[in-house]
Amino acid sequence: MIGSKLRELMVAIRGGAPRALVVTLPYPLGPGAKVPEGFRGKVEIDVSKCIGCSGCANVCPSRCIIPEDTSQLWRRMTIFRERCTYCARCQEVCQENAVTLTMEFELSTDNPGDLTDTWEVFMATCSRCGRCFKPKTVLDKMMETGYKPPMEKRYGAVATLSVK
């Protein structure tokens, strides 16, 4: 009993030695918020890469991402982060790597509306039905790259996972 207590004391002394017996993080008044590798935080969208395919909206389990066509040329995507479960399915499915789950976790707010972003994507118009179609830049790219992007780009994240 006493032996275990002494061992506990030694662990506490050794563990806290560099900071003079203090184990408490100074956060949020100071630094100390270290985020582990592979942490899934706030969803960020790179608007310049997004092609408006709505794949992310299709797989999102909490339906955070809502696409709407505001005109024949513009598709508006809205992300309601207040109900995001940080599952990273949107990141996995995005072909253009436009979605990233960043290390940002300081999302507290007094108004959930602060977590909503919208982004508008310029689309081409379908010549048959007149609705939003793939954006022009992507169509141009396809003329060069062909219709299937290279395998490692499509399944990059999955491939690294299976190698490990």
Next chain:
Amino acid sequence: MNRVLGDSANAYDEVKVMVGWFRGLCEKAFKRALWVFHANTGACNGCDIEVINVLTPYYDAERFGIRLVGSPRHADVIIITGPITRQSGPALERLIEAVPSPKLIIAVGSCPTGGNIWFDSYATHGGLAKFLSDRGIDIPVFYVPGCPPRPEAILYGVALALGLVDKKVAPKRLKQELLPPRKSS
């Protein structure tokens, strides 16, 4: 003691001064001591574990005066986890009534913040904001999104509620720039 019980006629005044001084000290010391009642309204236990983490010596929310109490009548703050299931709705309403004013709610997790993946389920109230506005309850709420949020994120939310840090998120509206058409080779 001598000062209080001195033979002067204004001993009563001195007591009053001392009581006033003591009350001032208490107010200063306990101005920001928030006693917290933790209410689980159908959470999966992920957030509850993180809330307990925050009270450990490593994260130590007690240095801000945060203390878990066992009765809502002793509490200043309600920490709510979970998407507010239909079963827990009436109980939560009674709980909010039982906490003496002024009161504050800290909603921990994506569940109370926006309803998480159950936001449109028949079995939940779809998040705290909807629940409170449906019942016309007007209490300041601080939301800590995350599923579950990191203990640091909960500390940040508490610090935000105490006014120690500033809010970092803001809604953004982005629009793609029109690129010039690619030249065909």
